[in-house]
Amino acid sequence: MDSDSQLVTRTQQGDQQAFAELLRRHRTPVFRLALSILGREFIPEAEDVTQEVFLKVHHSIQSFRNESEFSSWLYRVTFNHTVNLKERVRFRTPHTSEAALYRTQTQGPGPEQQLQSRQRDQALAECIQSLPELYQSALRLYYWLGSSVGEIAVLLAVPENTVKSYLHRARQLLHGMLKERGHSCD
Template sequence: MQELVLIQPGGTIRSESSREAAQADARHEFEERLVECGPLAYRVARGVLRNTADAEDVAQEALLRAYRSFHRLRDRNRFRGWLVRISFRIALDRLRSAKRRDLRDLEWSQPAYQPHPANAEDIAASNEFQTHLDRALEELPEKLRLVLLLAAMEGHTIDEIAALLAIPVGTVKSRIFVARKKLAEKLRCHVSLTKTR
């Protein structure tokens, strides 16, 4: 027997308009969060990539992804942490692909990469330390790196980082401690080298 379905054209129009209204509401809500959390997404990306243009691209991509999945986020208070994780993940992917590309380029174009020469000794020392710090940061495990970056950002207390990443306060503290110690281990020899010059 043929199955019959009751359709209601007026109902379709109503549901269409209500869907559009819901979309407009979501867009409006997202706009407010965009202004509030846009800098956070950018800073996380910048902290990982240390390149303004790349960080901008990553932040944009993260915000777009967040918008596409915004309707799936039940607890809107968790938007900041959610966005931080999205930005961090995309930035890490970008960094890894850039590393692979650089490695390929390096294999093809010898001699090897050499750092830019510095104009003044103090700037050179400072830049050198920053370069070593960047390299040491890259070698940190992802969990430690994200917590350390968030802790370095203004306006983020330990409690806020714990809430942001949905992890206990004790875990945040221990990660920051371990991360700083690891960085110090890697940078100790460079600091003494810089000082002896």
């Protein structure tokens, strides 16, 4: 099995099968990274980002000089592209899924408890949005997408201990922000 570096070299020489193999290897991590930045409400957009990133990489792979790992370069392109996309207005308000609409009609906790829960969830979402992008990404990858610390380290191109620090600092900041807003941090 060829290494990424060998596949990049073959791709630069015009071998489209080599690029297809790079895409196969890295499609899922690129998607997960994009989704971790956009939020789980934006799955279709994360899929679009994945396609756009691979198009961008395909067009610029000739300029890749193998001075770093291909995956590090690819994940940095993904991170930058997704953060830029997120800044657009339509990504500031998530889509409401059908499941969310059905949940509001189901039997469960009383109206007061539902309101408190929604307020806390809204406060948490707002607090997460105010964190630095790297903290947001680490939280979403870890808690929403179930990525391991090692996987997150690869995607964000940082050491595992740095990921642990990101998660720890993010939890501390969230705890403080939620406490300021009058919500318990169970």
